[in-house]
Amino acid sequence: MRIGELARRTGVSERSLRYYEEQGLLVSERTPGGQREYAERAVDRVILIQELYAAGLHSKKIGELLPCMRDPDGGPNERATPELVTSLTAERDRIDHMIADLARSRAVLDEVISAAAREL
Amino acid sequence: MRIGELARRTGVSERSLRYYEEQGLLVSERTPGGQREYAERAVDRVILIQELYAAGLHSKKIGELLPCMRDPDGGPNERATPELVTSLTAERDRIDHMIADLARSRAVLDEVISAAAREL
């Protein structure tokens, strides 16, 4: 598929898709004319990238992480270096804190929303 | 307490504390010389503000939300307008999505970390 379709199917802008490629997170073939052609699996890949961004990982870290994931087709993947494991563990802990904080914020919102509902 | 102590106790920079005040999220008395003097409860307030920022709320929304929270001392608080309730409900839903996304990202990291551990 070309970039427009991938953008539509993932909800990610074309601009961002080109940026992901520039950052080495996403690969594409090129048509003879030079336009990007994506495999079907790019859809899941893009969604994953977005989720990792939302989790606060930066491009560089995502770029290190992605090759170490088990491919869905069981293809070869890189081995995570000890340094990467250390850094990913830190990220995981940070995400745990983030989830806990989010739960607290959610409770705050919920309390205000509920209080307003009770006053109707 | 003055700004330095509040910064130290909350882990938030003095710069940010002044910014919060500028945004109307945090109040302070002033000494005769013009320096900020904070009440003890400012500590919890600052931590709450940070959590709401982390949850993706912007200054404006936090500024609308805070007065509608029940004060710990049961003091008077503003009533949430229907528009605010609508917007807070949307934020809450967004936070729910965010938590779900974070859980997925966490699982991805965990899988890579675990796989590396198994290879030792």
Place this chain on the structure above:
DNA sequence: GTAAAATCTGACATCAATGTCAGGTTCAAG
């Protein structure tokens, strides 16, 4: 072949919280 739609590259803009720095003032301790 032609026109419209899609894509390309490259550059510049944006956002919002925070960092940083300069020059001046206030506070606390000797």
Place this chain on the structure above:
DNA sequence: CTTGAACCTGACATTGATGTCAGATTTTAC
């Protein structure tokens, strides 16, 4: 009184992903 630490205001810089635009090229439909 003096000195150093803490604080003040105001301004400018930073960050990193994304928006946006211009001008050129490719693809698709007729």
